[in-house]
Amino acid sequence: MALLRITSPHTQRAGRRTAWVMQMVILATIPGIVVQTWLFGWGTLINVMIACITALLCEAAILSLRRRAVAFFLKDYSALLTAVLLGVALPPIVPWWVTVTAVAFAIIFAKQIYGGLGNNPFNPAMVGYAIVLVSFPVPMSQWLGVQSLVSAQDTLTFTQSLQAIFQFLPVVESHALIDAYTMATPLDGFKTKDLLTAEEAFNTVPALHAANLNSWLWVNLAYLVGGLGLLWLRIITWHTPVALLGALLVMSGFFYGVDSANAASPFFHLTTGAAMFGAFFIATDPVSSCTSNRGKLIYGAGIGILIYIIRAWGGYPDGVAFAVLLMNFAAPLIDYYSQPRTYGHQKAKTGLKIGEDN
């Protein structure tokens, strides 16, 4: 009898494989996708599709270049997850080549070049997002508005969305059509309020109109629901999102308290932009974030603070992507200094110095 010879343990938790983890995260974005589609039309879905196809192609190409088992790695769903996250993060009517560029860059440069899944120091989705944000600022700032607010008084139809995304014509031509549907995001609007006080801005700037704010509230709530689902499935722990949102709350609360005339309320900060999406889906990307519980707290809080700083004083309306990337840099260091206290030790070890054991 040929007996199997392997070391312990001899059993594994059934089901919960890496692919399953990725699938669950993808599924958890569904509430968000649904709400975005409902509010902003089909663009989000089309983006996600384009992103997925691009991601799979890029991943397969690079894997075969690296002589890896293509099917085996494609089945881990990690490329798809990156694609979905990028697809929902980009503006709904962003030209197709922006999406393709972002996804291709994310997969090829942010992930595979570093050795594929598990080895990338930066969140691939956010690398892709940051690249196109810096390279193509104009299309990246064209968000759609809710139907009641835009001049067209409607959302784009499916074909209109397709047209907008695959528009080969010079931008000037399509401008008229698109302009009727687009609108700055609330964060954008608040950022460009210039000399207006907060109150005046909320009263006058169209992007800060209650309806637009509500639509973003819905989006954020949808991602919150998805994130809670992930928590419930124990795919993520509470540490990062809570620390992130907590830090954002404290920061915005503090500055709102100091200068309520010019700063936005904490509620505004938590319910607009990519706050929830970032907290539950981006910052929790395990590969590029901190790994210990204490580390996750520091990491999350760092992102929260940076988001606020970028929103309030930076050059971009929202700061999730850059905040996450900056904290990715710091993650390994934080990891070294946030080891948990091991059983039987008086206190946790820190750093990497070998000499000062125990």
Next chain:
Amino acid sequence: MQATKIYSFHGGIHPEENKAQSLRLPLGRPSLPSELILPLGQHIGQSSRPLVKVGDKVLKGETIAINNGFLSSFLHASTSGTISAIEERLIAHPSGLSDLCIILAPDGQDTWTTLEPLNDWQTLSKTDVLAYLSEMGIVGMGGAGFPTQVKLQGAHKKPLSHFIINAAECEPYITADDMLMREKALELILGIEILQHLVEADKVVIGIEDNKPAAIDALTSMIKQRDSKVQVAVVPTKYPSGGEKQLIQLLTGKEVPSGQHPADIGILCHNVGTCVAVYDAITFGKPLISRFTTLTGDALKAPQNVEVLLGTPVSHLLEYADSEPKKLSRLIMGGPMMGFTLNSAAVPIVKTSNCILAASKKELPPPAPEQACIRCGMCEQACPASLLPQQLLWFSKSQEFEKAEHHNLFDCIECGACSYVCPSSIPLVQYYRHSKSSIREAREATVKSDLAKQRFEARKARQDAEAAEKEAKRLARQKATPSKAAEKKKAAPAKAAPTVAAAPAATDESKKLKVDLAIGKSKLKKLQKQLLEAQENEHLEEISNLQLQVTEQEKAVALLEEQLAKTAEAAPTAAEAKVPKPAPAPVNDDIKKAKIDLAIAKAAVKKVEKALKKAEEIQAPEIEAIRQQLKEAQQRADELENALVNPATTIPKTETTAQAAPSSVDADMTKKRKIDLAIAKAGVKKAEKNIQLLKEQGKNESEIEASEWPKKLIEAQEKLAVLEAEDTTDTVAKSQAKAEPEMDLANQIKKEKIAVALAKAQINKLNKRLESAPEDADKINQDIAATEQRLQRAEALLATLIHSQTNTQENR
């Protein structure tokens, strides 16, 4: 009975229990197999030494192997029969190793030997009870097989706050302890009471998982019935709550400090099986020859618990439980979380085998292919030791072992919880094991290379010292031949240069040697400590290796000491050569030597005094011997002092007659003697140190007594005494009698003394051998007789010689 507060531990997992299968059938008792295979190493520590020969007939329960040193155990025949072989057989080992086994062919009678229960255990001294348990071959039956008496002794370090009985049995599939508690609740409680009598803990708690309601009922009703003080603490089912450290945390809220033992925080843990074995041994005199083992897995048609004789081959049990060879894909000894696979069913059940899991492919499918770590942190959430398994994996893969150690790799208990939850199917524990062994290997390699370097340096130093010595001697001879002072003075400047050069070289040498020696000694100490630690920590692989290193280091130290003695010898010679005036030199030299001797003697007195004090403290039996030594040492010191005073006055009178020739002969003799002395001293020191170490370890007197060190100490001290005595007589003789005939006499006396000492040492050695190898008693006894004769002859001769010497001296 007040309920015990239950704490919790970090992490943990809930694998499928799969315990019901093996509980469906009642306890089984398999038939006698055709042969029993009894490995000599069924426990942590040194393998037992066989007492039987092939062909011997043994009865059930007869001792067939005895312990080998401190950390070892006894082994008994599981049934009556004939020893058919003592040979290497495959044993149950993670790496599929073979080991020496005693093979017993049962005669089918199952006749017990006469059993000698320890009825008066309550009145006997605890050491006696412990020794008895050791003779009954009792070892921890929970997994590691740590000799129980050693563990109990360790528990004397500190007053115990908790005596915990581990009945958690958290591994899936295994129900052996569960069954044992149901079947032998009374025996268990009585066994616990015996152990409690030995350790006197404040609190006795049985820790049991809540998935064993029948066992809990049996225990609580038994406790109520007996009105026992033992408490039952029911802990929630969570793997690995049965890990010693985790159970301690669950029941006391305390953590065992890293690198320490439960005893260090006043806690003792024993497995239920061990407690029952203790009861059986004390009450019925039954040694440990059988145990409860779970036979389970889908490949068995009749999974069940069995009470099985140690040494029964697994194949016999598989047959008994109706195995379906076609279904069997993985054969595991132990549970699915921490057990190891067997590649042959020919291996025997040993004292620590709690489960045989014959799994089908469906039940335990081959592991999924390993994927990349996504750093999801699930492993971290599951790790009961609060480690960062993903970081450890990273460092293990990249071979950054220092970082891995810094992340407390060695606190990993290899429970497998991290591997169990890892979504990427990474065999994390395998990586850790590999890293750990690589680190251990590297450590050993450094020790070895250090040793090699030391040896090389020592050799070089020795060569240098020899060269310097030769040079010094040559100069001394040159100086001695021309007896006229005038010529010498002329020659002096010419000679001065090399001599001066040689002398500092010699002192340099000795300085360096001393440093080396100090380093070597501290290393030795460290190694010894490591060895003890390893023995306590059950790091089996390390023990033998460390032992090797210790021996080597001891050798190195002895060598260094020898060299130092030599160099010390060379230095005065060189110094002597340096002094331009011939007359005062020998006086100085002799006085110096005498002073040194005196200092040595005084140091010896002090040392013996210290030893005496120590011995008194622990009321060791060797007090008398030490006192005797003290007296002798003091005498010696007095003599020397006298001698020192005398030669100072006498030598100037004796002048420099024939100084050169005897001095070189003398030098050689002295050198040899000094070397002997140094070695003997090293021996004494070693023995003392070992006793000290044992004491530090908290072993009590009897244990120390039981180890061979006190004996060795006395022996070494004897040798030292003899040598020192020679030294003294020699010095005295030398200083008093410089004339040739007397020198001869003195030399002869010396020689005889050495002969006496040698004979004594040999007798000692033979006696020791006699103890350890009773089977060659006759031959050894003969040898002893012969040596004793030799001794007598030598002593007689010595007496006459001394007599004549005294006469000569008196006549003068």
